[in-house]
Amino acid sequence: MTLLFYAQPYDISAEGYYFRSIEEYDCQASTLRNRCGQKVEEFEIQFIDGDRIDCELAKAWGLDQATLELFMEAADEWDIDQKTKFIIAVGECGYSIASLCEDPDSVEIDIYEVDSLKDLAYQFVEEGLFGDIPERIQFYLDYDAIAHDLGMDYSEVKVNNTNVVYRCA
CATH class of the missing domain: 1.10.10.1190 (Antirestriction protein ArdA, domain 3)
Structure with missing residues (x-):
């Protein structure tokens, strides 16, 4: 299933947008302007649609602008067991996101x-x-x-x- 996200600008005079890939996000973010014509730079990234496991992964990941690209790669490349391991390691066992986002199999659970x-x-x-x-x-x-x-x-x-x-x- 293709993932769907929404970029909600922190600038309340700008309107957000939906996107499905990092390329779409970058393209729309680079052209977005607020009512005064100023470039909008900060967004809250919201997970809108996808498989349940990917939704839970996004929640455990703490999805934001800085981690969006890594998250999208992980959601696409990791299998369900790796996603489950990451969700439990971060959400239940106290592991840091940074230590696992490259290789969720590195944790002993x-x-x-x-x-x-x-x-x-x-x-x-x-x-x-x-x-x-x-x-x-x-x-x-x-x-x-x-x-x-x-x-x-x-x-x-x-x-x-x-x-x-x-x-x-």
């Missing part, structure tokens, strides 16, 4: 697409994370207690309408 910590507990038991537990004994495990313990290191968040459980390293 464990991400699981599960509905709850209890589901993650089941997944960990099935994968053998707690050792080889015979199937007949697995029915007697207290998955709520395991989920509670996992909650000390893991958190839940909804990204792109998908519940994910993550752990910041």
Whole structure:
């Protein structure tokens, strides 16, 4: 899906414009004048339309004039996993935008697409994370207690309408 943005001038005597590419933005920004004929230089960049994940990425990115071109490249080139990792790293784990905008894979975050910590507990038991537990004994495990313990290191968040459980390293 093509992204749509709006450049809202901080100068209230000028009118903003919609754009879909950095070239459109630059072209319109270079010719925009206020009522007095002065060049308009500062804009608030608003994300108007695109995929939900790109909207969430724009919000985490802190979209503005200085970061617009990098954001547009990332939205176009990154896959959903990279976008999800960036959103969680910046929004939940406290990483800086600057440290991740070049390579979101540089951050160590464990991400699981599960509905709850209890589901993650089941997944960990099935994968053998707690050792080889015979199937007949697995029915007697207290998955709520395991989920509670996992909650000390893991958190839940909804990204792109998908519940994910993550752990910041």
